[in-house]
Amino acid sequence: MYRKEIKVLDCTVRDGGLMNNWQFSDDFVRSVYNACVEAGVDYMEIGYLSSEKAFDRNVVGPWKFCKDEDLRRIVGDNNTSLKLSAMADIGRIDLEDIPMASESLLDMIRVACYVHQVDKAIELAHHCMDKGYEVSINLMAVSTVNERDLDEALADIAKSRVPIFYAVDSYGSMYNETVQHLVRKYKAAMPGKEIGIHAHNNMQLAMANTITAIQEGCTYLDATLLGLGRGAGNCHLEILVAFLKNPKYRLLPLLQTIQDHIHPLQKDIDWGYHIPYLVTGALNEHPRSAMKWMDSERKNDFVAFMKEMHDYQ
Amino acid sequence: MYRKEIKVLDCTVRDGGLMNNWQFSDDFVRSVYNACVEAGVDYMEIGYLSSEKAFDRNVVGPWKFCKDEDLRRIVGDNNTSLKLSAMADIGRIDLEDIPMASESLLDMIRVACYVHQVDKAIELAHHCMDKGYEVSINLMAVSTVNERDLDEALADIAKSRVPIFYAVDSYGSMYNETVQHLVRKYKAAMPGKEIGIHAHNNMQLAMANTITAIQEGCTYLDATLLGLGRGAGNCHLEILVAFLKNPKYRLLPLLQTIQDHIHPLQKDIDWGYHIPYLVTGALNEHPRSAMKWMDSERKNDFVAFMKEMHDYQ
Numbered sequence: 001m002y003r004k005e006i007k008v009l010d011c012t013v014r015d016g017g018l019m020n021n022w023q024f025s026d027d028f029v030r031s032v033y034n035a036c037v038e039a040g041v042d043y044m045e046i047g048y049l050s051s052e053k054a055f056d057r058n059v060v061g062p063w064k065f066c067k068d069e070d071l072r073r074i075v076g077d078n079n080t081s082l083k084l085s086a087m088a089d090i091g092r093i094d095l096e097d098i099p100m101a102s103e104s105l106l107d108m109i110r111v112a113c114y115v116h117q118v119d120k121a122i123e124l125a126h127h128c129m130d131k132g133y134e135v136s137i138n139l140m141a142v143s144t145v146n147e148r149d150l151d152e153a154l155a156d157i158a159k160s161r162v163p164i165f166y167a168v169d170s171y172g173s174m175y176n177e178t179v180q181h182l183v184r185k186y187k188a189a190m191p192g193k194e195i196g197i198h199a200h201n202n203m204q205l206a207m208a209n210t211i212t213a214i215q216e217g218c219t220y221l222d223a224t225l226l227g228l229g230r231g232a233g234n235c236h237l238e239i240l241v242a243f244l245k246n247p248k249y250r251l252l253p254l255l256q257t258i259q260d261h262i263h264p265l266q267k268d269i270d271w272g273y274h275i276p277y278l279v280t281g282a283l284n285e286h287p288r289s290a291m292k293w294m295d296s297e298r299k300n301d302f303v304a305f306m307k308e309m310h311d312y313q
Numbered sequence: 314m315y316r317k318e319i320k321v322l323d324c325t326v327r328d329g330g331l332m333n334n335w336q337f338s339d340d341f342v343r344s345v346y347n348a349c350v351e352a353g354v355d356y357m358e359i360g361y362l363s364s365e366k367a368f369d370r371n372v373v374g375p376w377k378f379c380k381d382e383d384l385r386r387i388v389g390d391n392n393t394s395l396k397l398s399a400m401a402d403i404g405r406i407d408l409e410d411i412p413m414a415s416e417s418l419l420d421m422i423r424v425a426c427y428v429h430q431v432d433k434a435i436e437l438a439h440h441c442m443d444k445g446y447e448v449s450i451n452l453m454a455v456s457t458v459n460e461r462d463l464d465e466a467l468a469d470i471a472k473s474r475v476p477i478f479y480a481v482d483s484y485g486s487m488y489n490e491t492v493q494h495l496v497r498k499y500k501a502a503m504p505g506k507e508i509g510i511h512a513h514n515n516m517q518l519a520m521a522n523t524i525t526a527i528q529e530g531c532t533y534l535d536a537t538l539l540g541l542g543r544g545a546g547n548c549h550l551e552i553l554v555a556f557l558k559n560p561k562y563r564l565l566p567l568l569q570t571i572q573d574h575i576h577p578l579q580k581d582i583d584w585g586y587h588i589p590y591l592v593t594g595a596l597n598e599h600p601r602s603a604m605k606w607m608d609s610e611r612k613n614d615f616v617a618f619m620k621e622m623h624d625y626q
Contacts, residue, residue: 303565
């Protein structure tokens with residue numbers, strides 16, 4: 001019943017850190033790591049790979065950098081079946097700051113880019129591959145990219161050596177037919193590449209869109225514990241694991257960490273489905289205005305937010 | 314882009330009342346009613362139609378009975394385009410307690426039944442039709458009905474005069490392929506009937522399953538404001554209206570009532586996605602054990618609940 005080729009990637013710390021500047025305690029990160037190991041999850045994306053000069057350590061926590069000494073404090077030598085990933089943003093990491101994979105605890109680097117950065121993303125991705133990493137390119141905000149630009153980007157990636165390419169619903173504005181169309185387009189334009197899915201939950205469709213992506217042949221599935229992530233959050237890892245029939249995955253370790261660390265965090269961080277996130281998702285807008293609203297005293301004035309965002313009634 | 318034949322049915326008060334014994338203030342119910350009118354929603358299901366002797370008015374609020382005088386206090390003569398519906402459970406309403414439609418503010422009666430009650434449901438439905446009501450039959454808990462029993466029930470309904478039949482995911486255990494299979498089966502077995510969808514959100518799939526049902530030709534769509542409903546709640550009315558492209562629907566009045574009445578209720582009632590509801594949904598179990606757990610002091614001990622429910626890890 002299950003597909004052996006499916007890989008589940010937890011990005012709780014990486015995407016969730018967008019809500020708290022990666023200010024997670026070591027206990028928190030270690031609990032997520034242990035849960036992923038025990039649950040049989042394939043990859044854990046533990047943060048971003050950034051150069052020290054790009055961000056201030058007084059503002060952002062260690063998972064914005066993913067230095068080896070920080071990783072080692074959590075995972076030791078990582079003598080487990082769980083692979084570790086970090087995301088790299090174009091312009092935030094210098095090539096010389098990326099260690100050889102043989103000297104790093106990281107197994108995979110995922111290069112995030114906007115459509116105008118695809119050539120730079122391919123360059124960075126090739127560099128990482130040459131250093132021994134597994135590599136993907138994650139094209140963000142594709143719901144706002146016009147057809148001409150997207151076709152050109154896909155053609156460039158098709159010609160590259162990069163083996164994995166992600167369908168990313170950054171704004172949580174896609175529904176099943178959008179995902180179906182996009183994944184079919186990706187597969188047709190880039191034969192032989194593996195396709196991944198990264199969904200956001202603005203319209204409570206992240207889990208369903210991930211199922212649609214599976215049905216269309218996606219093999220890399222992003223998810224986070226209790227959906228922890230930017231704005232409305234992500235596809236829930238615990239729902240995904242409950243859905244997948246692969247006997248290697250186990251739900252109980254995930255529930256333990258949700259119970260101990262993730263659920264209590266809801267007191268401090270307002271990720272998940274909230275009306276302002278629905279509004280930006282339905283309008284195919286970046287969630288930043290909704291996040292700003294949710295941080296203000298007017299967070300529960302949904303009508304004012306919608307009026308501010310758009311004149312549709 | 315939109316389908317004219319689609320009807321949206323709000324069941325906020327009826328399904329939400331399962332969480333608080335229909336103890337809503339008149340202000341609350343009036344706000345939902347006004348929102349539905351202003352938003353262009355087609356039906357509002359305001360409660361259950363029950364005989365007085367079936368329930369104690371000291372325990373349940375007026376929307377368990379939907380007496381004309383209670384309705385009139387909220388809706389006046391209901392000189393609007395919004396139609397009013399009530400749900401009738403088999404055995405909870407005596408035929409003689411149902412007024413003629415011409416003497417009632419109700420436009421529609423939806424007969425809820427389990428598979429062994431289908432013959433009684435058809436009898437009650439015909440009775441209501443003969444009294445002048447629009448009528449549907451809503452077969453609950455179909456995810457636990459075996460194929461032989463379901464085929465027989467569908468054949469009986471196909472032969473009846475009842476024009477509308479609902480696909481009901483009582484346990485929130487269905488995903489898109491389940492809904493697709495079920496709706497196709499219903500349409501094939503009952504040509505000429507309209508099909509409705511009533512989804513629950515245990516696996517955060519209620520909205521997606523409603524979209525799938527639309528794609529399969531369902532025309533009656535149930536939803537509630539902010540998903541208020543039993544356990545994990547229902548398909549969110551505000552997401553559905555944001556999704557539908559029919560220009561007659563308006564989102565802003567729904568957000569106003571969510572802001573004023575529904576969102577504040579989250580302090581008192583724990584509907585919506587919570588891990589215990591995921592567990593019962595994934596196991597295709599009635600949510601009652603999860604609701605009981607959520608009412609206990611151990612509500613956030615997710616691991617203990619899952620261990621109690623099942624030995625799968």
